Amino acid sequence: MFLEKTIERNPNLIKTAFHLHKKGLISPDTYVLDYDMILENALMMKKEADKYGVKLYFMGKQIGRNPLISKALIDMGFEGAVAVDYKDAKRHIENGIKLGHVGHLVQIPRADMEIILSSRPETISIYSIEKAKEISEVAVKLGIIQNITLRVIAKGDMLYPAQYGGFYLEELEDAVNSIKNLPNINIYGLTSFPCFLYDDKDKRIKETHNVETVLKAKEILKNIDINIEQLNLPSASCTESIKLIKSFGGTHAEPGHGITGTTPYHSDYDSFEKPAMVYVSEVSHNLNSESYCYGGGYYRRSNLKKALVGNSLEDSKLVNVQEPSLESIDYYFTLEENTKVSDTVIMAFRTQIFVTRSDVAIVKGISTGNPEIIGIYDSQGVKIK
Missing domain, CATH: 3.20.20.10 (Alanine racemase)
Structure with a gap:
């Protein structure tokens, strides 16, 4: 829902999310907040x-x-x-x-x-x-x-x-x-x-x-x-x-x-406020003509449509995403094509983190190119590290 706007208006957030995941500093099923x-x-x-x-x-x-x-x-x-x-x-x-x-x-x-x-x-x-x-x-x-x-x-x-x-x-x-x-x-x-x-x-x-x-x-x-x-x-x-x-x-x-x-x-609209939150996952496996990335952060009114899959903002592609059905648990998100196992997946959609089982990484210095994680919390505001 917000992925294209985030790429356009806050690309450093996308770059930071790729970097933090590739370095192993955050896990799949993590929201990164700017x-x-x-x-x-x-x-x-x-x-x-x-x-x-x-x-x-x-x-x-x-x-x-x-x-x-x-x-x-x-x-x-x-x-x-x-x-x-x-x-x-x-x-x-x-x-x-x-x-x-x-x-x-x-x-x-x-x-x-x-x-x-x-x-x-x-x-x-x-x-x-x-x-x-x-x-x-x-x-x-x-x-x-x-x-x-x-x-x-x-x-x-x-x-x-x-x-x-x-x-x-x-x-x-x-x-x-x-x-x-x-x-x-x-x-x-x-x-x-x-x-x-x-x-x-x-x-x-x-x-x-x-x-x-x-x-x-x-x-x-x-x-x-x-x-x-x-x-x-x-x-x-x-x-x-x-x-x-x-x-x-x-x-x-x-x-x-x-x-x-x-x-x-x-x-x-390119309104006053800019997008300040993305969701990070990772490709788990392929099956038939689809691939699957780790879930946990789905919200039923998310209007989730697309994901970036790859190693960086420059070296990634937009892939269509299937929203999980309401009767299922979001163990995985389904990507509508084969992708490389362990590649980073970035999404940006409407969420309510408190009803998920996600981690939340709070990051400073994104706009200056000097990102620093200042805390990782669970979905209820309890500090993990």
Whole structure:
């Protein structure tokens, strides 16, 4: 999906990936992340967000909850991490990373509520009155006031499977009247997901129906004297979309793929951000008219199409890749022609590293031709070496 763009816009990353694999410094099934380019992308986005008064939480799941990059983004001035689930939150807590937004997309289990509230996240998203009560009980125990964000939904909204939940607009007022009297919590924000998506046909980032739902929810709450301080409008967050977020009254965005230059928008445009991540494998064997390289890093929405196979960027060829079927485990990727056993394979596709079994190599100095691995981690942000 992003291979041609990476060759065009960040060829040194490709060259570095070949070099590191050939030298045996990284194994097959490793994502190589260009540390300097990621920070360059993030700084560009941060400057645009500052210009429009939009605050940024960063999403770390796509890059394997990596602490090196997370700490650098906090130092840059990001408001904190958005933890996609409670495991994400606990890993950030272990690594000393400030939590900005927790509970969206996955609610906090009761047993993990105290440790997460103790870390003082700026806000916690809830889908139910019951979860508000659990937060209230723990906040009272800890002697703190905890901000909460309500996820709202309505007919016509775009929702991904396995991500359903929230307060319907027609039930919102009654729910809020029950929640607002709970001790030690503050109704602080509204959110939905996805609020923006890249339209493949129109070739631009557009608002979804969810944005209208969030704005209607804000009016409902205003009419019962609830002042919402945060309108969090996530998805497709990047430098290009910041102005659009602001135009709908959004106060916060949550860049993830934007930081690595790998949103669907980036596959069509030479946008502000440049590609900063590739996947490295190695040819294992040939069979009939196909060859097979080591897997482990597949993500079902990757839009994987092609791979570079060879010994270097200059001495390689583009080969078509078959995406693994959904019922299979990605032990191998299938390359649609015979290739040389043990040659390096480079791919660049949309991923979510945290759902893979891949390694993650963080590399500095790529743009200057002096690459240095500054850490190798597993897909959950635990340092390997």
